[in-house]
Amino acid sequence: MLEKDGVPEDFDIEKILPPHNRRKSHPYVVVECFQEIPCDPCYESCPFSAFEPFKHIKDLPRLDYQKCTGCGICISYCPGLAIFAVDETNDKYDLVSIPYEFVPLPKPGDKGTGLNRTGEQVCECTVHRVKKVKNKTHILTLKVPKGMGNIVRHFVPFKTEHHS
Amino acid sequence: MRIKEHPILEFPERRRVEFYFEGKKIYGYEGEPIAAALHDNGIMVYRDSIRFGRPRGFFCAIGHCSSCFMIVNGEKNVRVCVTPLVEGMRIERMRKKKGERES
Amino acid sequence: MKVELLIIGGGPAGLGAAYESVRAGVETLLIDDGLKLGGQLVKQTHKFFGSKLEYAGIRGIEIPDLILKEIDGAKNFRYILNTTALGYYEDKSVAVLRDGKVSIVYPERLIVATGASEKMLPFKNSDLPGVYGAGAVQTLMNVYGVLPGRASIMIGAGNIGLIVSYQLLQAGVEVKAVVEISNSVGGYWVHAAKIRRMGVPILTKHTIVEAIGDEVVKGAIIAQVDDSFEPIPGTEKKIDCDTICIAVGLSPLVDLLFHAGCKMAYVPELGGEVPLRIEEMETSVKGLYVAGDASGVEEASSAMLEGRIAGLAAARSLGYKIDDYDSRISKLLDELKKLRESPVFERVRKGYEHLKGF
Numbered sequence: 001m002l003e004k005d006g007v008p009e010d011f012d013i014e015k016i017l018p019p020h021n022r023r024k025s026h027p028y029v030v031v032e033c034f035q036e037i038p039c040d041p042c043y044e045s046c047p048f049s050a051f052e053p054f055k056h057i058k059d060l061p062r063l064d065y066q067k068c069t070g071c072g073i074c075i076s077y078c079p080g081l082a083i084f085a086v087d088e089t090n091d092k093y094d095l096v097s098i099p100y101e102f103v104p105l106p107k108p109g110d111k112g113t114g115l116n117r118t119g120e121q122v123c124e125c126t127v128h129r130v131k132k133v134k135n136k137t138h139i140l141t142l143k144v145p146k147g148m149g150n151i152v153r154h155f156v157p158f159k160t161e162h163h164s
Numbered sequence: 165m166r167i168k169e170h171p172i173l174e175f176p177e178r179r180r181v182e183f184y185f186e187g188k189k190i191y192g193y194e195g196e197p198i199a200a201a202l203h204d205n206g207i208m209v210y211r212d213s214i215r216f217g218r219p220r221g222f223f224c225a226i227g228h229c230s231s232c233f234m235i236v237n238g239e240k241n242v243r244v245c246v247t248p249l250v251e252g253m254r255i256e257r258m259r260k261k262k263g264e265r266e267s
Numbered sequence: 268m269k270v271e272l273l274i275i276g277g278g279p280a281g282l283g284a285a286y287e288s289v290r291a292g293v294e295t296l297l298i299d300d301g302l303k304l305g306g307q308l309v310k311q312t313h314k315f316f317g318s319k320l321e322y323a324g325i326r327g328i329e330i331p332d333l334i335l336k337e338i339d340g341a342k343n344f345r346y347i348l349n350t351t352a353l354g355y356y357e358d359k360s361v362a363v364l365r366d367g368k369v370s371i372v373y374p375e376r377l378i379v380a381t382g383a384s385e386k387m388l389p390f391k392n393s394d395l396p397g398v399y400g401a402g403a404v405q406t407l408m409n410v411y412g413v414l415p416g417r418a419s420i421m422i423g424a425g426n427i428g429l430i431v432s433y434q435l436l437q438a439g440v441e442v443k444a445v446v447e448i449s450n451s452v453g454g455y456w457v458h459a460a461k462i463r464r465m466g467v468p469i470l471t472k473h474t475i476v477e478a479i480g481d482e483v484v485k486g487a488i489i490a491q492v493d494d495s496f497e498p499i500p501g502t503e504k505k506i507d508c509d510t511i512c513i514a515v516g517l518s519p520l521v522d523l524l525f526h527a528g529c530k531m532a533y534v535p536e537l538g539g540e541v542p543l544r545i546e547e548m549e550t551s552v553k554g555l556y557v558a559g560d561a562s563g564v565e566e567a568s569s570a571m572l573e574g575r576i577a578g579l580a581a582a583r584s585l586g587y588k589i590d591d592y593d594s595r596i597s598k599l600l601d602e603l604k605k606l607r608e609s610p611v612f613e614r615v616r617k618g619y620e621h622l623k624g625f
Contacts, residue, residue: 004451005424005469006459035456038568038609039316041324057318058609077324079314080457101171101437119466135314135326136172154464165414167438172312172326175412197302200411208396208483219482221396225403227300227351228384228520245403246349248302 002034007117013150018065027070027087027095030150031061033080045077072097076137085141086149094149095128097141105130105138106157114144114152123148125155166204181251198244198255199225199232210234210244211258233258270296272581273361273374275352275523278306279567280559281380282334283574284581285346288378289338291582291589296372297346298363303410304346305331306382307402308567310409312437313430316455320602321568328409330567352381355526359554376554376581379524380574383517383538383560388422391477397484401431401514408438416509420487421445422475426454428514432462435512443506445469446489448496455611474498478511487511517564524561527552532625536618537563543625546600547580548573556581563622565615572603 002008018028031042036058043051043061050067051074072085075097087095106112106127114125125148129141144152167175178193185207192201199222202210209219210232223231227246235256236242244255272288274281277299288295303309311327322330338344350365361372385400387393397416399407401423404415419440421428424447432442445462450471452459459469472491476498479486491502518539524531529542530551541563542550549556556577559570576599583589607616 002456004471005463006452006456007463008460032460033457036610037316037455037457038318038606038612039323040318041314044319044324056608057605079316079324080455081461082457103169103171105171115464115466117460117464119464135324137314165417167408167412167414170412171437173328173409173412195302196411200407200413203407203415204413210396213394218394219396220394221483222399222407223403224385224400225406226384229400246300246302 008032008034017150018063018068022065023086023088026089027072027085028065028068029063029070029072029074029083029085031063031074031078032082032084033061033078036060037080039079041077041079042074042083045074047071047073072131072139072141075099075139076133076135081137084153088149091146093146094144095141096144096149096152097129097131097139098153098155099137100140100155101137105132106140106155110157110160112155112157114142114148115154115156116151117153119154122151125152127155127157181249183249183251183253183255185255186257187254192249194251195248197225198234198236198242198247198249198253201249202244202255209257212260214260217260268370269373269375270294271374271585272296272376272378273298273372274378274380274578275361276306276380276382276559276561277301277304277331277346277348278380278382278559278570279308279330280382280561280570280574280577281306281378282331283571284378284380284556284558284578285344285574286334286338287575287578288582289341289344291579291587292343293582293585293587294343295345296374297344298350298352299346299348300351302349304335304348310402310405311430311567312409312434315568317568317606318602321571321606327567334571352523355523361523376556376585377527378548378556378558378574378577378581379561380558380570380577381520381523381561383519383564385513386516386518388475388513388515390475392480392484393478395478395480395484396482397480397509398478398511398513401427401512404510404512405431405434408440409434414438414440415512417441418443418508419510419512420475420489420506420508421512421514423447423514423516424452424454424459424469424471425514425516426458427517428512429454429458429462431512431514432467433458433465436462436465436467440510442467443508444489446473446475447471448474448492475511476503479505484509484511517560519561519564521561524550524555524557527555529555529557530625532622534563534618534621536614536621537565541622543622546576547596548577549580549584554581554584563615563618565612566606569603569606569615572599572606575599576603
């Protein structure tokens with residue numbers, strides 16, 4: 001529960017997701033920022049100006065999903081690590097991009113466990129893409145089972161002997 | 165224990181030096197606070213409390229709380245959390261002596 | 268030694284003050300008791316909130332250099348580390364200790380930006396080594412690269428407790444639980460959500476009742492609390508851990524302000540005793556300014572802004588001509604006001620309302 005431990009419930013998430021047909025047409029970002037904290041780097045980061053201008057520094061970010069391409073550039077700018085990108089355009093699987101600040105940085109093809117917003121292990125996932133970012137908030141794109149794109153929010157790699 | 169790899173930070177190479185804890189030779193990095201080197205060596209107890217002889221160690225890390233007083237090169241009451249490590253330093257615990265007054 | 272402006276403390280507030288005073292031309296000496304400039308910024312590995320003016324999106328650890336590069340090398344600026352201000356005297360001098368030697372500085376203006384210290388929590392065995400301030404653990408890990416232990420619990424779910432929990436995970440230390448006595452987290456929801464999705468439980472309405480161990484911590488006993496925050500018998504639970512981090516708030520470091528005879532007020536919402544001051548951060552002692560957590564516990568972002576306000580005001584009072592002084596001050600004040608308008612700073616706003624009453 002948001003007020004208790006900062007974790008949004010399903011109905012909190014539903015409120016911020018784009019309409020159903022938009023979700024199916026192309027990727028989009030999900031901004032899980034529900035508290036009016038003084039902060040605006042997401043607005044500054046978007047190359048498509050998809051975030052509506054802030055009237056006050058404490059405003060919650062509002063996205064124009066006509067402009068958002070789901071590129072996920074904003075993910076690594078958010079100081080709260082609260083932005084994710086979801087791609088539900090494939091019938092067989094979903095892709096979800098998450099901010100990742102742990103070592104070792106996984107490689108494409110690595111497998112691991114997907115965790116939901118409360119840290120429960122919910123599925124196996126495969127690292128689809130790794131975007132190394134200069135500010136060290138790297139972006140992992142995970143291939144997850146269909147329907148899990150808005151469930152999986154963290155990744156723990158399986159332990160392998162390859163990682164040093 | 166040292167952090168070997170960190171997602172955000174890089175810890176620059178520093179000179180590894182020897183120093184002495186209660187007469188025993190151990191190692192740390194030159195210039196880091198004595199407390200960091202002790203902690204890395206698994207040494208957590210720095211002194212006894214004055215009144216009840218309870219163990220005292222690292223606490224605030226910024227030289228404010230006085231929990232980390234030790235004897236450094238014979239000098240008492242040195243705050244090891246803010247005192248840089250120098251090669252060959254002799255560090256000792258401040259132990260409560262038997263029969264010391266318990267007020 | 269005589270100097271136009273002495274700044275005590277090289278954290279966000281002191282650096283903010285130096286940024287303005289040095290650029291205005293003031294002969295500025297900054298002293299800090301740390302081994303590294305930046306105060307507590309040197310361990311803040313997370314990205315800052317706020318707007319561009321407060322370096323939003325930049326990691327705290329990078330901010331000292333960003334400020335310093337604007338003023339370092341200026342003929343009118345000098346900073347000395349590993350130097351502690353010991354006291355303030357009737358002749359407006361400040362005694363400073365460095366390498367075991369005391370010297371006296373006579374500043375025409377003084378900015379006290381000494382920050383805050385961590386509050387302690389009493390419980391059985393709370394004095395055992397292994398019980399540390401959360402900020403201390405952050406220093407040990409992020410500045411010195413030494414792990415505090417293998418498994419920890421965090422007492423307090425304010426921003427420091429939540430942020431340090433995440434940083435413990437990043438360093439490879441297990442966080443068994445965050446224990447919070449009230450019924451909700453006090454820090455930002457995004458900081459809480461971040462550690463929750465990594466599987467860290469946040470136990471609200473819980474407290475620690477005992478640290479287990481003889482010489483060092485071997486575990487902790489926590490319990491649920493009732494509505495008057497008293498542990499409920501029978502709800503005790505043992506957690507195996509070697510590190511107990513205490514993150515239950517900060518108190519302003521105001522010793523020098525008391526020495527100087529500044530008029531003080533007890534404002535719990537701001538962390539304790541704080542000095543009365545005007546908007547431009549001058550205290551009741553003429554020529555003595557305050558900035559940052561020493562003036563009331565807030566955030567690094569507001570500390571930088573307060574420092575800049577104090578630096579500008581001190582420069583003008585020394586007779587330096589500052590273009591657009593009024594508009595620059597009001598821009599900084601406005602930014603500060605906007606930061607505080609966020610609902611997450613309700614406590615701080617209450618504190619300033621409270622302070623106005625004195």
